[in-house]
Amino acid sequence: MTALTTRDLEVLDSDSTTRTTVVRPGMCGPGSLFVGQIGDWTWDTVSALCGTNVYTARDGGGAPTYLAFYYYHVRASPGFHVRGLTFGDMLRVDSRVFGFGSESVLTLHEIRRGGPARRVDPDEFYAHPDPECLYAQNFNRWVARGASGGNEDLRSASPADFRHEHLPVLPAEYSPRRAYNEIRSLGALSPPADERARLTVDYPVDVTRDLNGVGLLYFAAYFSIVDWALLRLWRHRGGTDTGFLDRIVLDQKVCYLGNADAGTVLRVELSHQSGGELPDADETVRAVLADRTTGRLIAVAVQQVKTGVAG
Amino acid sequence: MTALTTRDLEVLDSDSTTRTTVVRPGMCGPGSLFVGQIGDWTWDTVSALCGTNVYTARDGGGAPTYLAFYYYHVRASPGFHVRGLTFGDMLRVDSRVFGFGSESVLTLHEIRRGGPARRVDPDEFYAHPDPECLYAQNFNRWVARGASGGNEDLRSASPADFRHEHLPVLPAEYSPRRAYNEIRSLGALSPPADERARLTVDYPVDVTRDLNGVGLLYFAAYFSIVDWALLRLWRHRGGTDTGFLDRIVLDQKVCYLGNADAGTVLRVELSHQSGGELPDADETVRAVLADRTTGRLIAVAVQQVKTGVAG
Numbered sequence: 001m002t003a004l005t006t007r008d009l010e011v012l013d014s015d016s017t018t019r020t021t022v023v024r025p026g027m028c029g030p031g032s033l034f035v036g037q038i039g040d041w042t043w044d045t046v047s048a049l050c051g052t053n054v055y056t057a058r059d060g061g062g063a064p065t066y067l068a069f070y071y072y073h074v075r076a077s078p079g080f081h082v083r084g085l086t087f088g089d090m091l092r093v094d095s096r097v098f099g100f101g102s103e104s105v106l107t108l109h110e111i112r113r114g115g116p117a118r119r120v121d122p123d124e125f126y127a128h129p130d131p132e133c134l135y136a137q138n139f140n141r142w143v144a145r146g147a148s149g150g151n152e153d154l155r156s157a158s159p160a161d162f163r164h165e166h167l168p169v170l171p172a173e174y175s176p177r178r179a180y181n182e183i184r185s186l187g188a189l190s191p192p193a194d195e196r197a198r199l200t201v202d203y204p205v206d207v208t209r210d211l212n213g214v215g216l217l218y219f220a221a222y223f224s225i226v227d228w229a230l231l232r233l234w235r236h237r238g239g240t241d242t243g244f245l246d247r248i249v250l251d252q253k254v255c256y257l258g259n260a261d262a263g264t265v266l267r268v269e270l271s272h273q274s275g276g277e278l279p280d281a282d283e284t285v286r287a288v289l290a291d292r293t294t295g296r297l298i299a300v301a302v303q304q305v306k307t308g309v310a311g
Numbered sequence: 312m313t314a315l316t317t318r319d320l321e322v323l324d325s326d327s328t329t330r331t332t333v334v335r336p337g338m339c340g341p342g343s344l345f346v347g348q349i350g351d352w353t354w355d356t357v358s359a360l361c362g363t364n365v366y367t368a369r370d371g372g373g374a375p376t377y378l379a380f381y382y383y384h385v386r387a388s389p390g391f392h393v394r395g396l397t398f399g400d401m402l403r404v405d406s407r408v409f410g411f412g413s414e415s416v417l418t419l420h421e422i423r424r425g426g427p428a429r430r431v432d433p434d435e436f437y438a439h440p441d442p443e444c445l446y447a448q449n450f451n452r453w454v455a456r457g458a459s460g461g462n463e464d465l466r467s468a469s470p471a472d473f474r475h476e477h478l479p480v481l482p483a484e485y486s487p488r489r490a491y492n493e494i495r496s497l498g499a500l501s502p503p504a505d506e507r508a509r510l511t512v513d514y515p516v517d518v519t520r521d522l523n524g525v526g527l528l529y530f531a532a533y534f535s536i537v538d539w540a541l542l543r544l545w546r547h548r549g550g551t552d553t554g555f556l557d558r559i560v561l562d563q564k565v566c567y568l569g570n571a572d573a574g575t576v577l578r579v580e581l582s583h584q585s586g587g588e589l590p591d592a593d594e595t596v597r598a599v600l601a602d603r604t605t606g607r608l609i610a611v612a613v614q615q616v617k618t619g620v621a622g
Contacts, residue, residue: 008319022366024354026338026347026531028524036337036344043335055333055399066398086524087377088366207552208538209520213339213397215556220337227519241518241573245526262552 018117023089036220051163069219071139077131096120099167109136139176151259187300229268251304267292276304329428334400347531362474380530382450388442407431410478420447450487462570498611540579562615578603587615
């Protein structure tokens with residue numbers, strides 16, 4: 001037998017877990033499989049530490065509750081980034097959960113190519129000092145379906161057995177709510193004047209790809225829809241598909257503002273600006289997703305990208 | 312700590328493995344995540360039993376070799392089928408590998424909701440007697456990239472450390488080659504005369520969704536592309552998207568005939584006929600994928616479906 005030296009989730013202490021895994025076809029590539037995988041790690045970690053099985057959680061009234069994604073941030077580096085992962089890469093994932101009351105929870109993941117397990121330190125996490133580490137932050141909220149039963153009518157709900165009092169408190173300066181509000185506010189910015197730096201595209205929610213196992217728009221599909229739209233902006237600016245694949249996404253943030261039913265057409269407003277906050281970023285691109293019919297905001301996403309192409 | 316009572320891959324003997332797992336968002340829903348997950352289980356099982364780490368395998372010359380999908384069959388039942396899986400379902404997966412020389416390998420998976428591990432018996436497997444079991448068959452071939460380096464130029468190649476001599480031989484009547492050739496021959500059939508029973512659609516390979524971590528067209532993406540096209544046939548016949556989601560796919564077979572580069576436009580010829588070999592099937596639908604430019608065949612897929620709608 002060939003040992004794939006992987007290790008299932010291991011609890012380090014009351015707020016931390018670690019695991020070692022091998023990258024499989026189902027968790028890499030230019031699509032959204034790896035961000036989907038990180039999301040599953042969040043659910044695994046919260047399940048291991050917070051008294052409830054996230055996959056089958058129910059509120060006090062017996063209704064299914066979902067640990068929905070609210071803010072998702074991945075920080076990479078030119079040498080170690082999501083689309084650089086390939087079959088057989090060994091990854092060590094250290095995870096730590098922070099308390100935000102009964103209705104929300106924050107999970108920080110540090111993903112490295114190996115080395116000993118360690119507890120995530122928030123000061124270090126938010127300084128992102130290690131170019132050999134992928135930093136992923138998931139801020140989640142418990143929701144349940146509302147009276148209509150549709151995807152546009154989700155309400156807060158907490159599982160009866162969700163334990164959070166033992167979790168550490170995140171230093172206020174790192175608040176995901178603040179980051180969320182900053183990204184969200186980008187959705188209200190005017191588009192750039194330069195026609196080459198903006199584009200509007202419509203995306204019909206695809207029932208063959210975008211829904212999850214409970215019929216909601218899948219959190220990882222938001223990344224796919226954003227990339228689908230950004231490819232159109234890239235082409236609009238004269239780029240090739242090969243050039244798009246060669247981009248390195250150094251930093252991506254998604255704010256989830258709403259869900260949507262099958263049949264919804266999303267209007268995606270895209271914009272581009274040169275450079276970014278990160279020294280390696282050649283461009284910053286933004287996508288604002290709204291329901292085309294009602295104008296209801298669905299998501300705001302921002303990526304800082306190393307394109308290898310000047311401005 | 313909440314125990315998610317899962318168990319990593321366990322080797323039962325020289326040709327069999329078992330595992331228990333919980334269904335996560337990253338492995339269910341109406342997309343192709345679950346068929347992608349089954350494929351990863353195939354790679355895990357072959358890695359555990361055949362002396363080579365499939366994820367990092369190389370041939371004698373040091374070139375990366377991939378255990379490519381060649382024929383993929385999933386048999387379900389109205390009560391237990393792929394799209395019926397949801398968050399938190401517990402699955403037990405029993406797997407067995409059969410030898411086909413140095414260049415191919417067959418893996419059979421029996422997926423149930425629980426119970427004790429068992430060794431897969433081929434006579435029973437191909438009789439598909441248990442409505443509470445999902446039967447999945449993966450026939451894989453070792454390939455490497457050819458001289459051009461492109462996706463259309465793959466050649467046979469076997470990892471230097473691949474051990475197969477110890478594997479059992481499948482009874483000849485169950486030959487996946489025979490099944491493959493049967494499905495493949497459907498690609499040459501004339502389309503039905505009735506205009507409502509056929510449709511041709513073009514699908515450009517999507518670089519944001521369809522490629523895997525080594526830049527090949529991902530085997531699970533073939534399922535997504537087929538479903539994308541079948542949704543168009545369904546609408547063409549007057550069906551709604553909700554009705555499409557409510558379909559139960561009882562049996563699906565995909566023959567992989569070629570790979571394709573980013574930028575390829577696939578021409579998909581679709582056809583429908585009422586009923587099917589299975590008593591519960593209301594319709595049988597077929598998709599033939601070819602490179603629109605060269606006519607080169609890429610895949611043939613057939614599904615038997617319970618639609619709840621008369622023929």
